[in-house]
Amino acid sequence: MQLASIQIKGPIMDHFPIVQALCRAAMATPNPALRKQIERLSAALKEAGEAKQAGTLNGILTSAERAEEMAPSRLVRSKAAFAGETLTPNTPLPVDKETSSVLAEVIFPHQISATGPLFSSPVEAAVKSLLDEWNHLSELEALDVAPAKSCLIFGAPGTGKTRLAYWIAKQLDLPLVVARLDSLMSSFLGTSARNIGALFSFAGRYRCILLLDEFDSLAKLRDDPQEVGEIKRIVNTLLQNLDARYEVGLTIGITNHPQLLDSAVWRRFEIQLEIPVPDLPLRLEMARAFMVPADVPESHIKLLAWFTDGATGAELETLVRSYKKLRAVRGDASEEVFDVFRQFATMNSGRLSKPKRGLLFGDQANLISALHDAESPPFSMTELGELMGRDKSTISRIIKQDRKTKKSD
Known part of the structure; x- marks a missing residue:
């Protein structure tokens, strides 16, 4: 070549x-x-x-x-499948009649990033399947079936659920009507149910995707002994409107607390998609993506992924941002990478596991040995030297001495 x-x-x-x-x-x-x-x-x-x-x-x-x-292959067909009028920036939004608070905001496709979120292969396959349905309408119609009209996305906070909903709207080239749940819930008796009806009526009038974020605040269990009759009326109203919207367009619900949802609410969603915390290969991929435009050693990327076992994508992004800030302030000295982790662990004590926090603030020899013994991802002697600011022979001596000490203990 x-x-x-x-x-x-x-x-x-x-x-x-x-x-x-x-x-x-x-x-x-x-x-x-x-x-x-x-x-x-x-x-x-x-x-x-x-x-x-x-x-x-x-x-x-x-x-x-x-x-x-x-990404879907045919956007025009999916857009045409949604009945209703075209939403514009000048379209009047629904409001609470008591307080005049706006009940929703509209996000248009051009306002959404074209870069897709990073998920595991099973999640990506599920999302692709949903988009493919909307782009093979004639094939579905020939078999007398319709694309999925409702999707519940659930998982821990920070796993990318809202970002995924936005990206789906981008791929289908449709506005996203995002419910403002703080405005929907009113202190006036009966007003909350009326607000829900107004929101769904608005979403049903226009070509759009309706997004119900923090869905559990609306769809609590109807038999919750701590709740009064008003919440039961709200859930019933929600169920009725979900049923009515099924023939109109796509509705996405998002929750961090699936256990709070009424069983009848679960049944209204054809797709129930759980977003898990990222595994190691995905954390490596995320760390590389979040690190742009900084050019850093691969050993630092591996260290970020190793330390964040059990963390969400949002937590990993926060850690990478902290790393980039310290690098900008102090320069690119490799050995200072651990300062980032110590600073992050101090300010975000719940985002790193207790054993790995212990390694950060403990004896350096224990940390070096733990990294050397890691199977996923493996760290070479060269990479350990790069991280610690030492040569390979020094790293080797530290590991041998640490093992000898532990054996004698």
């Missing part, structure tokens, strides 16, 4: 974070020509011995491919 036309030296390597950011921005709306040029650049970097930078570009290409795989 002839790569002589791409010169991998001097300025291009000095400014690789800019090159990386440009490639990621370009792949937000990919085409074959762009992809080919990034592939050529990646191959040239690899041939020049810049394996880490080549791997970064390959990661950008892989992420773009995954987003394309999830």
